[in-house]
Amino acid sequence: MKRFIFHLVTLLPLIFFGCQEAENFTPRDYSFIQSQEIHSVDASGATIDFNIIDPGIFPIVSYGVEYVEKELFERPFFEGPFLVEEVEGEPSSEALSIRMETDLISGVEYVARPFIKSNKLTVYGEFLSFTAQGSKAPIISEVSSSVLGMRLEITIRGNNFSQRPQNNRIVVPGLEDYFEFEILESSKESLRVRVNKKILKESYSDDERYDLVLNVQGQEAILSSLFTVGYPRISQINTLKARVGDEIIVDLILEEEREFLYITLNYERANFLALPLQRIGGNQYRTVLTPYPTGKHILGFLMEGIYNVYPEEFEILED
């Protein structure tokens, strides 16, 4: 009996402590994430930490953080849009940190929540709040065209742009009377900009160069001597004399394909002729001369409101 009691006394603690259940998690289809904290709040942004408690069964395609001004968030029926920092691909560890680097205004309170995206499902963590001390200044690394007037749209690439189009402002000093810029889309790393021509600049040359100034919520990025001015025009024509029904081939100075391109005769007169151009290849186009009075006429190029006169006249011969 003594031996039995001895064994009982020695075994019981093992049995007892084996009964304790550790904190466990019931696996689910979706990911389960937990917001941890926001730290490193300074003039260059703020960092949110979060944990992936369970990755779920679906592959993760991206993860990141959504954030917005608290005052905006607390408005009734607010559903977005949020500012986003997103990383493509699967996370490399369970403990993640995402840095918010854009659109943070010093002294303004924000709320932020992490997210994970898998197929057709986004899992969000809990909102955390913080007061920003600012965000990084914009950097321009690439502009899709350096000739203003050639394109309807240009794309500016770089970093730390405002994700809200209206918070990005583009100025090209010296060309304010000729061009205005409308931000169509913006992300942290690119701006899609519509270049509206107010009036055509009559004289321009490759020697006249202009700066690009991007202002993002008071912080500027300048690309010096980036732009020249230029408009789509005819660079070469196969003949300056033709009969009705003849084929005319032109080479254009053009940076982007457009749907409606014409060569014109006497465009600025009431009975002008517009001949639609068909692309042959590269910047080479063709058209066929339709009936028009014989004689010499002013030759020009018309593209979506831009009209450029060719320096020589075009003559229509009698049949």
Added chain:
Amino acid sequence: MRKFFFQFAVIILLIQLFSTELLAQRNDYIVLNDTIFSEGYIKQEYSEITSTIYFRKTKKEPWNKYSNTQVKEYYFSKRKYYAKEIERGNGREFIFLKLIPNQLEGVNLYRSTDQKMQFFLEKEGSIQLLDESYREVLRQTVANAELDPLLEITHFTGEDMAYFLSEAGTFKKPRTYSKRVGVTPFSGVIQTINRFQLPNTNQLARVTGAGWQLGTDMEIQVNRLRNVSLHLRPSFSSSSGSDFIIFRDGGNAFETDSYLSQTIFQLPLSGKFHLDLVPNSWRAFGEVGYGISFINLQESSLQIAEIQEGSVTTYVRDFELNGLYNGFVGGLGIEKYLSKGRALIIGIHYSSMSSGVEKFAETSMFVGFKF
């Protein structure tokens, strides 16, 4: 109404006490050697308590002094005293002894009036001083082997020895004998169930946990047969567990893991009834009572997923529980009796308690050793 009942109870108690004192005095008596029996008032002087008493019939009379050679017997304060010639190391002497009543006919147990732990056993006109061999003397006196288990737990006290003699006097069949007071340290494994309302919802969670328990059962027998006892059973437990629930609240679906880790101090007061299976070997018991539990939440977490169309919001919260619960306790078990009244106890103890809408239940399987 309560106040009236309380006042009434106090008055009844005072009257009872007062009347008891009067009766005690009125019933005191003295029997002189010439067998004169007189009722009256008795006074003892401790300095001469073995040899002398004082008696008067009425309060107006002066005290009369009587020696133990004059007085054969007297009754004072509900106790009988006899003048006996005894031997206790200083030669034979004549002293007053206090009778300790028992139910074994022909055997009297006395306590010395001047030494609290000095006892004498009288049988068939022979009186002897009891010493450390008192168990052997008692065994020979009653000559009943079925009482040996009781003799093992009979201590050198008037109460124990009188109980032993009474059991011998009323013996009908063997039964289990237990100590009047027992202490049983125990330990066990427990299953706990916490029911509580999830914060900010109408949903109840039910967390089932497991853990261990340590405690001490302190018992006192409340009847002569010592098969009904009163128990104070403080215990300390630790458990942890989790629960997964799916529910809808406010139009959204929720899937939530609830986890808690807790320590519990429980203080039940219960009555226990014992039933002999094999006398002095196996005994079953059942108990019911009332208890309180103090719960100290060590760790708590809710892993909540709020499911909407196309998105899930997940977050982790902790939660609080009430600290004090009270309610029913009960149990069943078996005792295996060993020597000297010790026993190995195996049983199940259950408690079901509440605190507002929160409920707590604990079931333990325990092993204890009664000393």
